[in-house]
Amino acid sequence: MIKWKNRSEFWITGAEIAAPGRKKPAPGCIHLKRGIIEELVWKKSVETDLPVLELDGYLLTPGFVDIHTHLREPGYEEKETIATGTSAAIAGGFTTVACMANTDPVVDDPSVVRYILDRNEQAGNCRLYVIAAVTRNLEGRDINEFGLLREAGAAALSDDGKYIANARVMRSALEYAGMLELPVISHCEEISLSAEGLMNEGYYSTKLGLAGIPAETEETAVYRDVALAGLTGSRLHVAHASTAGTVEIIRRAKERQIPVTAEVTPHHLTMDDSMLQDYDRNLKVNPPLRSREDVDIMLDALSSGVIDCISTDHAPHNEIDKEVEFDLAPPGMIGLQTAFALLNTELVETGKLGIAQLVALMTESPARVLGIPAGTLDKGAPADLAVIDPDEQWVYDRENNRSISSNSPLIGRKLTGRVQGVFVGGKWTSTV
Ligand SMILES: [Zn+2]
Known part of the structure; x- marks a missing residue:
């Protein structure tokens, strides 16, 4: 010590x-x-x-930066609080965390942004940025007052957990957010296609008899949002990219100078759908663990810069929530405390990724995506x-x-x- x-x-x-x-x-x-x-x-x-x-x-290293965390407070303090989540964060080397809006109440009002920032001030573990909701109560219909949310301290906008199904709403959101220079983070999931799905659609879903979620669930959604980012010229960030097809769409979008960035989670870089054979509910995540081929392509996409950064999608759920049949268990796993150690063990120690590369993908790169002053060792940096x-x-x-x-x-x-x-x-x- x-x-x-x-x-x-x-x-x-x-x-x-x-x-x-x-x-x-x-x-x-x-x-x-x-x-x-x-x-x-x-x-x-x-x-x-x-x-x-x-x-x-x-x-x-620079303190790590996580731009995709669910801290569950306010509303679900039995799963996590701002104090415990940020405590896990610093134990994992994170000194800056950005938390998602799907709390109760939803972060769709300036008072909730201020409440979260105040609670973090009291916890005193690390820096916290608040990602506010795009639409009222995450319902995908009425766009929130982005200007007021930004004034209260919101650093980005996202309905994460839900895809904004209505393309016109998403277009307006991008236009409005673009004027304020706030990135919109999209949880890309065409829900009509994933509906009853429990795991990646492929060999193992057939073998295990579990309803599948095809890669196209993600890819059709990514494609639409990339198209809308092209139409509006506004900044789009794709949350938890997980498939080879998504990588291809983002690669082409970047070639065409569309302002899109993307992240991948530690679990989508190290775990695949063959691991679900024991029906471990803690491996049920959204998007689902994909095929080994997808996992390898995600890693290549990080090395080539098509995918910009690593984000945890730390998603706490109680044991009681997960101690149910596989189809009833809520998706998500926690990851702040283990992100670095897992990736160091699985990727750096095995020679698949350099340690300096890993550090950059967890520091400077995510900070650049959100445009926040973190993740560097430059003179004058925090x-x-x-x-x-x-x-x-x-x-x-x-x-x-x-x-x-x-x-x-x-x-x-x-x-x-x-x-x-x-x-x-x-x-x-x-x-x-
Ligand atoms: Zn999500």
Whole structure:
């Protein structure tokens, strides 16, 4: 455990630093002053009269940024609260989180935006951005007052959990959001096609006798929204992309300079539909785990830049919700605390992805998608950092899980790479 008494000005020395834009981590030192990064020098030590935190053997990165989290408060505090969700976040190395609007009440009114920001201020774990709803009560009909929501602090707009079925409503939303320079995040799911589906449609859905959700459920929805982004010229972000076809649509849209970005979740990068053979309800997610081929293509799409970033889609549900028949279980898994360790274990350790690439995909890239000042180690940036032991093996279990919910297929799994703590605005919190 790293012991450190907070100070307003000091150096961190000795660590390997993974900075976005660099191919590999390298030894470096960072000068932090009043919550801001003052200087980064690429050498192992510095001569200074200031206090020094020696982090030999650790990996130092910008604090991770998650732009797709469900914190469940207000309304579903039995599943998660802002305090517990952000506590899980910092234990996973996240210093900035953006939370989705499908709470109760829905984030469709400035007072709810302010309430969430106030609650986060009280929790004091990390930075929080609020994603407000596109439509009143997520009903897909009446567009909210985006101007007032932005004034209250909303950073983006999304009806996540629901697809805005009416194309005219989506077009108007994009036009209005575009004027305010707010991105619209779309949960792309043509519900009339996925209706009764429980898992990816393919070999395993046939084998298991579970109703399938074809890839086209996602792709037809992505195609429409990309077309509308082209029509309006407004920023569209595709949430949880999961299929090869989606990658192809986004690749072509980017070639045509349509302002679209996309994210993929840690589970869609590491888990496939063959894993559902044990009917583990914690593997029931939306969009569903896809085929192995899709999983491989998602990884390629990250490397080539077609998919922009990694987001968790942290979705807490209680055990009682999941302890039902497979078809009744609500979709979703938690992921803030394990995102880095899972991807480090499955992708970095196996040589499929470089550690510096992974760090960039969890820091600078998601911050750029939302246009928020985070995820870099540039001079003048907020002093938000994650300190990681890249070799520590640990078991994620009910004891160290910080979420109220424990709906993760990784409970009991041994993972490699553990976040030791974070600096948020230069203030240290140990998380082990
Ligand atoms: Zn969604």
